[in-house]
Amino acid sequence: MKIAISGLNNTDNPAPGIGVAKSLKGHNLIGLSYDANEPGIYQGLFEKVYLMPYPSLGYEEFKQRISYIKEKSNIEAIIPTLDAELPLYIKYQNEIEKLGIKTYLPSLECFEMRDKSKLPEFSKKLGVKHPKTIQITSLDDLILATRTLGFPIMVKGNYYKAYKAYNLDEAIEYYYKISNEWGFPLLAQQVISGVEINYVGLGDGKELIAGVGIKKLSTTELGKVWSAVSIDNKALFEVSKKFVETIGWRGAFEFEAMSDGKDIYLIEINPRFPAWVHFATMLGINLPEMMIKLIQGEKVEKKYDYPLEKMYIRYVEETMADFKDFTTLISKKEL
Amino acid sequence: MLLDEMVIDENNVGFIPSLGISFEVNETAKRIIELIKEGKSKEDIVKIISDEFDVSWGEAYADVEDFFIKLKVYGLIQ
Numbered sequence A: 001m002k003i004a005i006s007g008l009n010n011t012d013n014p015a016p017g018i019g020v021a022k023s024l025k026g027h028n029l030i031g032l033s034y035d036a037n038e039p040g041i042y043q044g045l046f047e048k049v050y051l052m053p054y055p056s057l058g059y060e061e062f063k064q065r066i067s068y069i070k071e072k073s074n075i076e077a078i079i080p081t082l083d084a085e086l087p088l089y090i091k092y093q094n095e096i097e098k099l100g101i102k103t104y105l106p107s108l109e110c111f112e113m114r115d116k117s118k119l120p121e122f123s124k125k126l127g128v129k130h131p132k133t134i135q136i137t138s139l140d141d142l143i144l145a146t147r148t149l150g151f152p153i154m155v156k157g158n159y160y161k162a163y164k165a166y167n168l169d170e171a172i173e174y175y176y177k178i179s180n181e182w183g184f185p186l187l188a189q190q191v192i193s194g195v196e197i198n199y200v201g202l203g204d205g206k207e208l209i210a211g212v213g214i215k216k217l218s219t220t221e222l223g224k225v226w227s228a229v230s231i232d233n234k235a236l237f238e239v240s241k242k243f244v245e246t247i248g249w250r251g252a253f254e255f256e257a258m259s260d261g262k263d264i265y266l267i268e269i270n271p272r273f274p275a276w277v278h279f280a281t282m283l284g285i286n287l288p289e290m291m292i293k294l295i296q297g298e299k300v301e302k303k304y305d306y307p308l309e310k311m312y313i314r315y316v317e318e319t320m321a322d323f324k325d326f327t328t329l330i331s332k333k334e335l
Numbered sequence B: 001m002l003l004d005e006m007v008i009d010e011n012n013v014g015f016i017p018s019l020g021i022s023f024e025v026n027e028t029a030k031r032i033i034e035l036i037k038e039g040k041s042k043e044d045i046v047k048i049i050s051d052e053f054d055v056s057w058g059e060a061y062a063d064v065e066d067f068f069i070k071l072k073v074y075g076l077i078q
Helices: A017-023 A059-073 A086-091 A093-098 A108-113 A116-126 A139-149 A168-182 A234-247 A277-282 A287-295 A323-332 B027-037 B042-052 B057-073
Strands: A002-006 A028-033 A048-051 A077-079 A133-136 A153-157 A162-165 A186-190 A195-204 A208-219 A225-231 A250-259 A264-270 A311-313 B013-016 B021-024
Touching (some): A002 A017, A002 A059, A017 A277, A048 A059, A048 A323, A059 A086, A059 A093, A077 A287, A086 A093, A116 A264, A133 A139, A139 A168, A153 A168, A162 A168, A168 A186, A195 A287, A208 A234, A234 A250, A250 A287, B027 B042
Parallel strands (some): A002 A028
Antiparallel strands (some): A133 A186, A153 A162, A153 A186, A195 A250, A225 A311, A250 A264, B013 B021
């Protein structure tokens, strides 16, 4: 199958596309990139790479480009992996399908249900706890939130970035740092002490098909996982399963939670594969491959078991590419 | 309690499979954990540690007490 994958920025703040591509090596892969500097373009994983218009330009721009790519490379499916582009893909999934390109995404309703601002209500539905969260759109809101929640406090963007502030000065600094880059609203959130655990899973719209749980052992300064260990946390598995069954989630997801050893606190549900998805593949749970099988209408066996105490390790590697490839991609928008 | 699921390997590292956290333990700690898992009371553990490691009851009591506090701080026992 010819599959297009986005999210090729394989830096120390990696996008999930390369993990997905490595899991789908047996297929003909097409890379969709937003910047010719993205390292994943040059790793030899894609038979062709196209530059894409930014999602903020709207569906018409996107449609024009994707129709061209369909015509030129005959892509049969797309796996989008970036938060910024997912709303567009989800909203227009039926239109994309009409162009002859299959996706495996949740409905817009499901997607919006797990929005950060709706998690307090949604976590009740799932029967898990959620740190107290206050939406903030002004400095006054932030100050009030710090009075309610105390310190330390998490200052978070609605889509990206989260910082722990130990006093008002720090909270204000992060407030400007996030809002200048990503806009409003921001969220002020109670800090939960405990262990951060994550689960990557795949739902078919009814049931959880497969998944893997991890605990991050070390992270980069941006909080991106650098090493991790596979875990078996029954509560995390059960709540991930319930998440899929309760709202009928279709597609990939990452369930981020904190555990104090007794309770699970829902932190966030990402509507896509995480950048560490290839770890699940290495553990024998190839979620992107399962997704492709579901796209093709094949039956996929549920798979919940995987080896425990296996370590995931990221490392740095160098490669060499022709500068001409870089300039070709910039000038012709395809390589 | 989390301590029940701790698995100690040949390198004396105790691993909690549900949370992915690990602790380095010495021989005394390893033995105390074994005894807790067997359901022994704190008093019994003090006596056994005192006998097996050839230390006075007082010294064993202080070490066991200190270790129980650490287990509580790490959330491994209630």
